[in-house]
Amino acid sequence: MHKVSDIASKCGQFSQAPVQSLMPLPAPYDRIADLPPRKVLNQKVLDKIDTSLDGFSALGLARPQTRKEEQKFVERFLSGLEKLLSKENNWTFIEQLKLSLEHCARCQTCVEACPIYTASGHDEVYRPTFRSEVFRRLVNEYAKPGGKALAWLKGEHVELNAATLGRLLESAYRCTLCRRCAQACPMGVDNALLTREVRKLFSMEMGIAPKEIHEKGSMLQLRTGSSTGMNARAVRDNVSFLDGEIRDQTGLRIETPWDKEGADVLLIHNAGEILAWPENPMAFAIILEAAGISWTMSSELAGYDSVNYGLWYDDAQFARVAVRQAEAARKLKVKKIVLGECGHGHKASMVTADRILTGDLNIPRESALVLLRDIVISGRLKLDPSRNDFPVTLHDPCNMVRMMGIVEPQREILRAICPQFREMTPHGVNNYCCGGGSGFAIMSGYNFEDWRFSVAGRTKLKQILDAFADCPSPDVKKYVCAPCSNCKGQFRDLFQYYGVWEKSGILYGGLAELIVNAMADINQPFIKWEFH
């Protein structure tokens, strides 16, 4: 068994993360030997980057090469730690941070709630309290007066060196911030919050963050308007192409309204939808037009991409993006912003940004799930549920459900239009994360994907297979409704990794697509049963 202080060990890998210990999956996924081989990093790469946590690397952190570099690394961390604990630098979260640092009873009541820890076969390195405890001890020992003496007295000394920091940083990217453990904590301690604070420290003080979410994520969004790199011209070109696709596929003549001042609704999609799952924005356009909603899209910087990756790792990036999105809406004088099927975009905009946007920037924001529910229940669309007569289950995106309490609207829709709708266990606010949360779904560097699919997504896959246990044959086509781009990205990659489409006939997709698929006026089925 590992001790917490082993995190500082200068040699070896903290955990071997053996595949043999992984939580078993139902057949035909029960043979560990059938897992795709793990990617082998070449020695040149291994020499440079830190994989000493569990053999995986999310960030490709360069190991300090000299004693001096290591010293500098530690100093910068300590300076960041001081800022994290100061009101001036961390007014955004210091209250919650201190509460979670100071009141953990180390009772481990929370640990079984973690889908990563349990899926790994209880690998200590993924225990949700592990990184919290390391971080807590570092704070107590290095950021408080008399901390060193007390740490020795209490037997809680943790050496602060490059190994400790490299592993702490990587371990902050082994948690999807799903907050199931926080739900289980009798005190109200939040390990996910602590994880996010660790990520923040590294990003905001040292500029260290996964390149997919920082450099090619929030930075790119601030520069071009979208983390996909789509500028205003590109997004308009793409969406007008999709208008044409709607015409070709359904015969409906729709022109997506752009920058229409005074519209009731400004619809902001996750821009990744337009590129990777265009059937979702197409479905939205069809539904909104058919229901007679006054709506528009915006081509302002950040006005056409609801993502805000700062939610996962950096408060400054978070606030910058949130403010620019709100400015785009203010310019158009819309009544409300409606957020498309993007979980973290929902939470970022409707909850976390709420105390950053005040006055006329605090434009009301609503979930597309609610608008869709109203449209479906109102009877404004002619819907024929028999068109959706295939097994459907619903994935609850953590950000919309556990962190916002949007539980029933999506179910009201599915109950109305999907005769074979069935729940997963557990679901609603107790759901399991898809395993791609907090940016993981777009992180694919080095060998991180092997971990993301074999460990992080494992619990969800089991849940999905269990929900369809009555019809496992690949000949019965089944649908996982995932109203979140990030979750869809995870399902696409996860299903591909395990061969779920071939072995079980399970497709994934959004909610709006199911509604259009049930629209009686559209001649051919909207959902195409091919894996993408």
Place this chain on the structure above:
Amino acid sequence: MLTVMLISVALVVFLAGNLVRVVKFLRMPSPLRWELYPIPKGPQERQRYGGSYFEDSDWWTKPRASSHKSEAVFVLKEVFLLRGVWENFRGLWLWSWLLHWGLYLYLLITLFAIGEALLPADAGALVLHAALIYGYRLACPLGLAGALGMLAMRSWHPRVRAFTTRTGIFDLLLLGSIFATGNLLLTTGPDGLHSMIRGLARFPTRLGNHSVTWHLHVCLVAFFLAYFPFTHMTHAYMKYFMWHQVRWDDSASVHDPYAAKELAVNLQRKTSWAAAHIAAGGTAAWSEIVADADGNGAGKRA
């Protein structure tokens, strides 16, 4: 005499320490929202599945329902039945429940005993007196059993063993000794523990002869009181804030006139986050950081 002084000082430290902790907390800047569902507010049918006001269209135009009853029921279940531990760690529950109930009863009866000691004796007081004697007879064995059970869990149970700290063991030993000496006092006479509290509550300038156990018990309690505000055991009351100010704080700024004022204060705070995309080695107000469009270090230019 020394014992009396000790417990008096301990009481002062206890009160001041806890007060400082609460005041420090209340003086924290107003943070960003970080709520977690289910939240026991709003209509009952929504609470059943953990739904929120975000499920309403145009939610900002609708009145907010809050239910103090649901919150109270939740808190009572958590405090008296340890709901969270019951649901998530059944193996720990019994021991934790015994320990907590031992503490609750000890505290409650002591408060009553102090009250009784300061009131003139009459018939009612006699009944109370009898109740208190039996109260202690319940509290001390419960608490001792809980502390011993928790110690055993901490030492052997694979789920917690690796995360058992010296302070964790120390805290349990301390509580265990308080309950153990309490039990011993109970054997010395029908109202051993109770008369002690009564004696102390009257601020005696002179104490009669007392046993070593008596002194030991009072000293342990004194130490516990002075030690408590500096430990995680303050969750006893800080939990209120963790639930009400973080987990259940779903108040939207459209409904909260103070939010804008507090934000204005927060945006004027200076930050020195050193990463190149933030203050880049300098200092800048948060408002400047947010306005910085290219993220190339607002502080550097300032």
Place this chain on the structure above:
Amino acid sequence: MDSSQGILQVFTWNNHEVEVDEDGFIQQPELWNDQLALALARTDGVTELTDAHWKIINYIRSYFQEFEIAPMIRKLCKETGFSLREIYDLFPSGPAKGACKVAGLPKPTGCV
């Protein structure tokens, strides 16, 4: 140490060297040329670039020159007349990780 934590590798072709990220995407698009495209294609097991390959590569490149981003897959299929299956047959790593890489584009970003 800075935010870009990617360890770049050197890709050698015909005695030339070019920096690539860990997925093999070149870092300096201005160094792209026909021979480099072939060399990059070979890393995915494509031994020669046929007219069909070039039709796709050329479309991707012209779209990128205009919009500074890769075309959406659906559009790529429609404009070139190839189905997704056919694109996978031509570029086994797919349109994004295969065709775009060979065309010298940066790796796609964002929630895609």
